[in-house]
Amino acid sequence: MKFWNHGLTALSLSVMLVAAGCGSSTGSEGNNNAGYSSSSSTGASANTEATEKLEIKTSFYPMYEFTRHVAGDLANVENLVPAGMEPHDWEPTAQDMAAITDADVLIYSGAGMEGWAEQVLDSATGSGLKAIEASHGIELMKDAEEGHEHGEEAHGEEHEHEDGEHAHEEQAHEGEGHTHDEGGHEAEGHEESGHHHDHGGLDPHVWLSPALAVQEVRNIEKGLSEAAPQYKDQFKTNADAYVAALEALDKDFTAALKDSKRKDFITQHAAFGYLAKQYGLTQVPIAGLSPDQEPSPSRMADIVKFAKEHNVKTIFFETLVSSKVADTIANEIGAQSAVLNPIEGLTEEELADGLDYIKVMRQNLEALKAALNE
Structure with missing residues (x-):
């Protein structure tokens, strides 16, 4: 009404x-x-x-x-x-x-x-x-x-x-x-x-x-x-x-990430700039703000070079778009690909599993902790 x-x-x-x-x-x-x-x-x-x-x-x-x-x-x-x-x-x-x-x-x-x-x-x-x-x-x-x-x-x-x-x-x-x-x-x-x-x-x-x-x-x-x-x-x-x-979530992020071994992480989509700034990290995005944006060949080469020089073991992608770009770089450097969810939307399966913003953010925290301490 x-x-x-x-x-x-x-x-x-x-x-x-x-x-x-x-x-x-x-x-x-x-x-x-x-x-x-x-x-x-x-x-x-x-x-x-x-x-x-x-x-x-x-x-x-x-x-x-x-x-x-x-x-x-x-x-x-x-x-x-x-x-x-x-x-x-x-x-x-x-x-x-x-x-x-x-x-x-x-x-x-x-x-x-x-x-x-x-x-x-x-x-x-x-x-x-x-x-x-x-x-x-x-x-x-x-x-x-x-x-x-x-x-x-x-x-x-x-x-x-x-x-x-x-x-x-x-x-x-x-x-x-x-x-x-x-x-x-x-x-x-x-x-x-x-x-x-x-x-x-x-x-x-x-x-x-x-x-x-x-x-x-x-x-x-x-x-x-x-x-x-x-x-x-x-x-x-x-x-x-x-x-x-x-x-409480903010405090947990602060405590978990402040002493991590590395401070940079590679993402397929440049969605995590505010999170990185808040917790003293550096996001290294493969592409730009739109998740379907294709990176240039020179950008792909830069990311591969950076990942090799910094011994990066995880390349992050997200759930609602194709992971092929992240997978390509991961295969090139012998790393794994993993999900870092920008929470722009949940799937029907995620909703059925009872996930919500805070639960997915805690999953993101665990993924970051693992990648930043490899």
Whole structure:
């Protein structure tokens, strides 16, 4: 049920969709929320039997997971990207656009991760949709690929960059859970469609640092409290419980990685820059921010050289894309390949096994510990 009466007719929505040109060849078919819907969560919640629940759409798995913990029983939370689908490859269909516009709240990470967000929010203007950008106010890093693409060393020691140099261009903007008409800050270049996604030169993978995940959860809490202020206390109680679990995860990462033998690790996808920076590590990505990006032959040669010189024994790949690039390098240097999961989405099998963000992050920690102490 719509939390606000925005008065859109089916005809006016159709006109907006046509004007926005929202058709997509990469949109999902049927039930987009397979494996990703929840009307309840662990944590404190009010008795909602006679309470109208918020209808919330989330952009991809981490946003779904964070939101359901904050919202608890006060919302129906549905994810837009289906289980097992790489979110970089997803774009909304007309059906998705209508579902978003009819929701009370859309929660997305931002920082250029959801290249479709600007178009969707433009189409929803006047609908009363509350848009919460979870990464708002977080200092963003530049694309690590820019720093090493033509360099002779693959080590990428400059990936972290100087503090403050790449601050979020709207960091001074008050109100992290802002609505779209207050001014979004998606990176430029999102009008392109297809499988190549321009993040505007910024790294959107902030959720892979548990410390930054805490900030995203707090932004979600703030935005939901603005959307339904009568439930502010419940949202805070739920968020506090989940933040405590994230802070414990952060402490475990710090303790486990501070004394590792090596500080660099090779990944197929440049998704772990924030995690590396948080724990004093160096990510050495084979390719760039988009997981389907193919590395150049010179980049492959640089990685092989670096791996041999530094006696690297593990090349990391991820679950939702092909591991052929990582496997090629591993075979070349006599190393093994292993999973380091960017948690952009879980498969149906992972969901059936009861995995979630914190459990997968603990798997990542074990994988890093093993690789950094070989």
